[in-house]
Amino acid sequence: MVERKLTLISLWVFLTADIASKMDSLSEEEAIKIGLQDLSKLLQVPIQTLQDNLIRAKRISWNKEQYTKGGYSTRKIGNPNLRKELGEPVDNKLFFAGEATAYWTDVQTVHGAIESGWRTVSKIMSAKL
Numbered sequence: 001m002v003e004r005k006l007t008l009i010s011l012w013v014f015l016t017a018d019i020a021s022k023m024d025s026l027s028e029e030e031a032i033k034i035g036l037q038d039l040s041k042l043l044q045v046p047i048q049t050l051q052d053n054l055i056r057a058k059r060i061s062w063n064k065e066q067y068t069k070g071g072y073s074t075r076k077i078g079n080p081n082l083r084k085e086l087g088e089p090v091d092n093k094l095f096f097a098g099e100a101t102a103y104w105t106d107v108q109t110v111h112g113a114i115e116s117g118w119r120t121v122s123k124i125m126s127a128k129l
């Protein structure tokens with residue numbers, strides 16, 4: 001008797017910006033189909049083979065998740081100062097923090113968000129309110 005080994009592969013794909021919005025506008029079924037088509041091209045495996053072996057697929061729309069309402073920021077090419085501008089206070093009264101404003105450190109990350117919080121607290125402390 002031939003013993004068959006079951007191999008499970010979990011594959012994650014992250015999409016950002018306009019492509020993420022486009023995928024969010026599709027039904028989950030359509031989005032997964034596009035994902036399989038891309039994977040089929042990438043691996044050069046017929047899409048039917050992928051579909052036959054697919055156990056489960058799920059599309060998560062971070063913009064629609066109640067406690068997330070987004071993922072992390074992605075800057076378009078051509079505006080290198082955008083994150084800095086986004087973090088500028090308004091009239092030295094309204095202050096901003098968050099990974100999207102972390103222009104000098106690790107953007108798109110939890111530690112970038114924390115460091116932006118430290119920077120903003122320091123700005124508030126030195127502001128003449």
Ligand SMILES: Cc1cc2nc3c(=O)[nH]c(=O)nc-3n(C[C@H](O)[C@H](O)[C@H](O)COP(=O)(O)OP(=O)(O)OC[C@H]3O[C@@H](n4cnc5c(N)ncnc54)[C@H](O)[C@@H]3O)c2cc1C
Nearest residue numbers: 062066067068069070071072098099100108109110111113
């Ligand atoms: C799938 C995924 C995987 C990730 N993996 C990693 C990882 O491995 N390591 C890492 O360092 N980072 C990771 N990140 C990124 C990390 O989660 C973010 O960089 C970090 O959470 C940003 O923190 P923040 O405080 O700037 O914003 P957020 O954590 O996004 O906080 C913003 C808050 O504002 C709320 N909000 C939004 N709009 C409104 C509104 N209109 N009114 C009221 N509240 C609102 C949201 O609900 C949210 O609670 C990941 C993100 C995603 C989506």
